[in-house]
Amino acid sequence: MRNNIAPDWVKDAIFYQIFPDRFAKGLDSYKPSGLQPWGSPPDYHSFQGGDLFGITEKLDYLEELGINAIYLNPIFQSPANHRYHTHDYFEIDPLLGGNGAFEKLLKESHSRGIRIILDGVFNHAGRGFFQFNHILECGSESPYVDWFHIKGFPLNAYSDGSQHTYKSWHGNKRLPQFNVKNPDVRRFLLNVAKYWTERGIDGWRLDAFKEIDDHSFWREFRDVVKGSNQDAYIVGEIWVDEKKRTAKKWLMGDQLDAIMNYGFATACISFFIGDKLDKGIMKKQGHRPKKTIRAGDFAKRIETMFLNYHKDVLFSQYNLIESHDTVRYLTLAREDKRILFLTTLFQMTYPGAPAIYYGTEIGLSGKRDPDCRRAMPWDESAWDISLLSFFRNLISIRKAHPSLRRGNYINLSSDSGKNVYAFMRSLGEEKIVVIINNNEGEYSVDVPTGNRFPDNTKLSCLLYGNSYIVRNSSIQGPSLGPLSGAILMVQ
Numbered sequence: 001m002r003n004n005i006a007p008d009w010v011k012d013a014i015f016y017q018i019f020p021d022r023f024a025k026g027l028d029s030y031k032p033s034g035l036q037p038w039g040s041p042p043d044y045h046s047f048q049g050g051d052l053f054g055i056t057e058k059l060d061y062l063e064e065l066g067i068n069a070i071y072l073n074p075i076f077q078s079p080a081n082h083r084y085h086t087h088d089y090f091e092i093d094p095l096l097g098g099n100g101a102f103e104k105l106l107k108e109s110h111s112r113g114i115r116i117i118l119d120g121v122f123n124h125a126g127r128g129f130f131q132f133n134h135i136l137e138c139g140s141e142s143p144y145v146d147w148f149h150i151k152g153f154p155l156n157a158y159s160d161g162s163q164h165t166y167k168s169w170h171g172n173k174r175l176p177q178f179n180v181k182n183p184d185v186r187r188f189l190l191n192v193a194k195y196w197t198e199r200g201i202d203g204w205r206l207d208a209f210k211e212i213d214d215h216s217f218w219r220e221f222r223d224v225v226k227g228s229n230q231d232a233y234i235v236g237e238i239w240v241d242e243k244k245r246t247a248k249k250w251l252m253g254d255q256l257d258a259i260m261n262y263g264f265a266t267a268c269i270s271f272f273i274g275d276k277l278d279k280g281i282m283k284k285q286g287h288r289p290k291k292t293i294r295a296g297d298f299a300k301r302i303e304t305m306f307l308n309y310h311k312d313v314l315f316s317q318y319n320l321i322e323s324h325d326t327v328r329y330l331t332l333a334r335e336d337k338r339i340l341f342l343t344t345l346f347q348m349t350y351p352g353a354p355a356i357y358y359g360t361e362i363g364l365s366g367k368r369d370p371d372c373r374r375a376m377p378w379d380e381s382a383w384d385i386s387l388l389s390f391f392r393n394l395i396s397i398r399k400a401h402p403s404l405r406r407g408n409y410i411n412l413s414s415d416s417g418k419n420v421y422a423f424m425r426s427l428g429e430e431k432i433v434v435i436i437n438n439n440e441g442e443y444s445v446d447v448p449t450g451n452r453f454p455d456n457t458k459l460s461c462l463l464y465g466n467s468y469i470v471r472n473s474s475i476q477g478p479s480l481g482p483l484s485g486a487i488l489m490v491q
Contacts, residue, residue, distance in 0.1 A: 005253070005312055006233065006257035006258060006312055006313065006315075006316035007203075007230075007231040007232065007233050007257065007316075008231075009115065009231065009233075010069075010233050010257070010258070010315075010316045010353050011315045011316065011353070011405050011406050012068070012399070012405050012406075013068055013069040013115070013353040014066055014067050014068055014069065014353070014354055014356070014395055014398070014399070015067075015069045015070070015071055015117075015318060015353055015354065015355035015356065016062060016065070016067040016069070016070050016071070016355070016356050016358060017070075017071045017072075017073070017320075017323060017324070017355060017356070017357045017358060018055060018070060018071070018072055018073065018358050019050075019073045019082070019324050019358065019373050020050050020051065020052065020055065020072060020073060020075055020083075020096055021047055021048055021049070021050045021081045021082075021083075021095075021096075021373075022042065022048055022050050022358075022373050022374060022375045022376060023050045023054060023055055023058070023358055023375075023376050024050055024051075024054030024055060024057060024058045024376060024378065025038065025049050025050055025051060025053075025054045026051050026052075026053025026054045026056070026057060026097065026101070027053075027054075027057060028053075029051050029053045029054070029097055029101070031049050031095070032095075034047075035047050035048060035049045036048045036049075038375050039374075039375045039377060040375070041371070041374075042370040042371060042373050042374055042375070043370055044081075044370050045080075045081065046081065047081050047095060048081075048375050049095070050096075050375070050376075051095065051096045051097045051101060052075065052092070052096045052097045052101035052102055052104070052105045053097045053101050053104070053105075055070075055072075055105055056101075056104055056105045056108050056109075059108055059109060059112060059114065062114065063112055063114070064392070065361060065388075065391065065392055065395065066391075066392060066395030066396055066399060067114065067356075067395075068113055068114050068115065069114065069115040069116075069117065069202070069353070070109065070114060070115070070116050070117065071117040071119070071205055071318075071355070072116065072117065072118055072119060073119050073324055074086065074118075074119040074121055074207075075092050075093060075096055075102065075118065075119075076088060076089050076090075076091065076092065076093060076121075077091045077092070077093045077094070078093055078126055079126065079128060080126070080174075081373075082324070082373070084121050084124075084126075084175070084207065085125075085126030085127070085128070085174055085175060086121055086125050086126050086129060087125075087126050087128040087129055087130075088129075088130070089192040090192070090195060103199075106199075106200050106201070110200070115202035115203070115233075116200075116201050116202055117201070117202055117203045117204065117205055117233060117235070118196060118201050118203075118204055118205070119204075119205050119207055120192075120193065120204040120205065120206045120207060121207045121208075122178070122180075122189045122192075122193075122206065122207070122212065123169060123177060123178065123207065123208045123211040123212050124168065124169040124175040124176060124177045124178060124208070124211075125175070125176060125178065126174060126175065126176075127157050127158070127173070127174055127176065129176070131144035131147045131148075132144070132147070132148060132157075132176050135147075135148070135150065135155065136155060136157060139153050139154075140153055146179060146182050146184075147178065147179060147182060147184065147185050148166055148167070148176045148177065148178065148179055149166055149167035149177060149179055150165065150166050151165045151166060151167070152165040153165065156173070157173055157176075169208065169211065177211070180212055180214055180217050181214075186217060186220065189221075190220060190221060190224045193221055193224050193225050193228075194224050194225075194227075194228050197224075197225050197228035197229050197232055198228045198229075201229075201232070202229070202231070202232060202233060203225075203232045203233030203234060203235065204225065204232070204233075204234055204235070205235050205236075205237065205260070205318075206234065206235070206236045206237060206256075207237050208237060209236035209237050209238050209250070209256070209259075210236075210238055215249075215250075215254075215255065218250065218255040218256070219254050219255060221234075221255075222234060222254060222255055222256075233257055233258070233316075234255075234256050234257045234258075235256065235257060235258045235259060235260060235318045236250060236255075236256045236258075236259050236260070237259075237260050238250070238259045238260065238262075239260075239262045239287055240259065240262060240263050246308040246309070247259045248308060248309065251309060251310070251313050253310075257313070257316050258313055258316040258317045258318055258352075258353075259317065259318065260318045260320060260323070260355075261305075261317040261318055261319045261320060261352065262287045262320070263287075263301075263305060264305065264317070264319045264320070264321075264350075264352070265287060265320055265321050265322065265326075266287045266288075266289050267293075267298060267301040267302065267305075268321050268343050268346065268347070269287075269289045269321075269329075269332060270289040270290075270291065270292060270293045270297075270298070270301075271292075271293050271294070271295075271297075271298040271301075271421075271438060272333075272339050272342055272343045272346075272438060273289075273332055273333050273339055274292035274293070274438075275292050276333060276334050276336065276339070277289065277292075277332055277333075278332070278334065281327055281331070281332065281367060281368070282327060282332070285325075285326055285327065285368065287326070294416040294419050295414040295415055295416045295418075295419050295420055295421040295436075295438065296414045296415075296416035297416070298414065298421060299411050299414035299421060302350075302411070303411070306409070314351050314352060315351050315352060315405075315406065316352065316353065317351075317352035317353065318352070318353055318355050319347060319350060319352040319353060319354050319355060320355040320357070321343055321344075321347060321357075322357045322360065322372070323357055324357070324369065324372060324373055325369060325372075326368075326372060327366070327367055327368050327372060328357075328360070328364065328365050328366040328367075328372050329343065329360065330360065330363065330364070330365050331365045331366055331367055331372075335365065336483075337363065337384065337387060338482070338483040338484070339483060340360070340387070341387075341390055341483075341484070342436060342438065342483050342484065342485055344390070344391065344394060345394060345434070345436070345485045345487070346434070346436060346485070348394040348395065348397070348398045348404070349398070349404050349425065349432070349434045349487060350409070351409050354398070356391070358376055359374070359376050359377075360391075361387065361388050361391040361392075362377070362382075362383040362384055362387060362388050363383065363384035363387050364376070364377075393463070397462050397463075397487060401425075401430060401432060401462075401489070402427050402428075402430065403425040403426055403427035403428075403430040403431065403432050404425050404432060406427055407425040407426050407427035407430070407432075408424075408425065408426050408427070409423060409424075409425060410423060410424045410425075410426070410452075411423050412424055412433065412447055412448065412449060412450065412452075413447050413448055418437075418439060418443060419437075419438045419439040420435065420436065420437050420438070420439065420443055420447075421435075421436045421438065422434065422435045422436070422447045422475075424452065430489075430490075431453075431489070431490040432462075432487060432488065432489050432490070433447070433449075433459060433475060433487075433488040433489075433490075434485065434486070434487050434488075435447055435475075435480065435485055435486045435488065436485045437480040437481070437482070437483065437484055437485060438483065439482060439483070440482045440483065441482060442479045442480065442481055442482065443479060443480045444479045445468065445475060445476055445477050445478065445479060445480060445486075446474050446475070446476055447474060447475040448473060448474050449470060449473050449474060449475060450473065451473050453470045453473075453475075453490070454470065455470055455471055455472065455473070456469060456470065456471075457469065457470040457490060457491075458470075458490070458491045459475065459477075459488035459489060459490050459491065460488065460489055460491055461486050461487065461488055462487045462488070462489055463485075463486060463487055464486070466478045466486070468486075468488055475488065
């Protein structure tokens, strides 16, 4: 029988996405010559030598930040620094330390209560994948011809200027697409999922999920994964504009637990960055906010997401504001850290699992890929310590208050004129009100509560310690400065 419920632990998760080649080098791990110096401007082909040993050595840092789940970009053997060109699905890339380094990372992470999610690249392989390479060597006589969508010979997989004769991901000849209608291919991919799930991983992020538009395959995938670990998390990369369409058909409980919530990211960019956004920098990106929205429209976007999905999905969504495929949020915001502060405040108080892309917490910038994949600077003099402290504080507040992770979400006020948005999270006796002043002017706090609190109810700000009170069915108290917010808890 299928498990139709997302893992309960995801509701309490704080995700941290790591691009392995750029996060940290293990102190004693062997590396071949020819690496870029750490911190060099990233490009499409060079390697800087980050590995899984380095991630293990930085678990103290992640634990202090408050992270309890890590999503790793691909780690299987591959010739690409991003490792989406898979050669061997059963071997961890030697440049990352091999299988031994992964076993150590998994063991050390689990000992600290940190979950590990792997990137599953099942739509396509790399040209060096054995079965594809076999076709290159043997042509039409290869028994693996039906593993891919071959249109003719020669394949022209490496020849410059020649059109390749097989189906590939978005026309990229480096990425031959699997024929998942082939039972042998299905069996192979499902065995990969089973192999790593049985070895202790906590879930899969599924790359280019919609490219395998086959519900029966994903139902089988879910059965295999959940059969190996009922608490495994299955999240799909689906770039969705929630105003126009949803991912609902994959989120009915028989395929995905959740999606990478790019609809959330788009709404945040449109609202928090708004007119400051350089739209030109986002060209060719999967999510492109088309206009600035104010508090009223932002509230409607949020409510649309609530209406689109089952509650269990909402509380399990992977809520990101950026990733390895996007311009860094701070760069989109023209380095205005107040915008990042305010967006993160919302992200950490909204239902679903907040996801941090490595380095954002210390002020890492970056334009489109590959620039958004810069090396993590480990010299603390390069860090924005106030930003890091803010992230740590917000995460600790979320983890300390169940209502922020599991509570009801109620829109209290969405004043487009003042561009102020306020909402409540509640669970049992715990009630928390979040106020967002997305305006360059001060906001004299006056938030209508709709008679949800008796007059003279006192609230305390969890961020700054200020006191507020309900008068005439409205929360009143100290003003909020430009582009700032408050998290108020009923005393």
